[in-house]
Amino acid sequence: MAESGYPVSIKGVLVRDDRVLLVHNERDEWELPGGRIERGETPEQTVAREITEETGLSVDVAEILDAWVYHIAVANKDVFIVTYGCTTTSAAAPVLSHEHSRVAEFAEHEVPRLRMPEGYKRSIATWFDRLRTSVTAR
Numbered sequence: 001m002a003e004s005g006y007p008v009s010i011k012g013v014l015v016r017d018d019r020v021l022l023v024h025n026e027r028d029e030w031e032l033p034g035g036r037i038e039r040g041e042t043p044e045q046t047v048a049r050e051i052t053e054e055t056g057l058s059v060d061v062a063e064i065l066d067a068w069v070y071h072i073a074v075a076n077k078d079v080f081i082v083t084y085g086c087t088t089t090s091a092a093a094p095v096l097s098h099e100h101s102r103v104a105e106f107a108e109h110e111v112p113r114l115r116m117p118e119g120y121k122r123s124i125a126t127w128f129d130r131l132r133t134s135v136t137a138r
Contacts, residue, residue: 006069006080010034011120012047013127014059014086019105020124021094022114023054026101027074030116032083032123047084055103056095059086063130065123083123085130 011034014021022030035050037043044061051059065083072079096103106114108128111121 006078008037008080008082010037010043010046010050011081011083011123012051012059012061012086013065013083013123014051014057014088015124015127015131016088016090016105019107020111020128021051021055021057021103021105022116023100024102024104027072028115030104030106030114030120032120034083043082044084047086051086054097054099056097057088057090057092059088061086065126065130066119068119070117070119081119083120085127 011032013032021033023033025031033051033054034047035054037046038049041049043064048059048061051057062085065085067080067082070079070081071077094103094105108124111124114121
């Protein structure tokens with residue numbers, strides 16, 4: 001029987017010290033850390049667990065940023081992506097997991113030139129904007 005619907009991937013935009021945390025995948029792209037929902041989890045629990053598994057950092061999930069269907073051309077498949085803005089109080093360096101080839105943090109102005117899906121770039125820009133707004137609103 002054919003699978004109906006799309007696989008879902010929950011991703012987190014973690015900004016600290018004005019830099020966004022990204023991981024590098026097997027398609028030679030930078031992406032947001034995250035993954036699939038496990039049975040019994042909320043999307044917020046998923047993104048917090050996945051970021052910890054992929055980078056060793058614990059996070060607080062603040063709010064949903066965006067959702068869209070992403071077509072992965074090399075795999076000829078579609079994935080429903082949901083992104084959340086996240087924060088952390090950790091000053092620890094991110095730790096690379098077995099799932100990715102690299103982990104790094106980038107300044108906002110560096111993101112547009114990275115090889116990465118446009119939806120991720122849009123979510124990163126949205127979270128930087130919201131963080132700036134919340135700081136100026138205080």
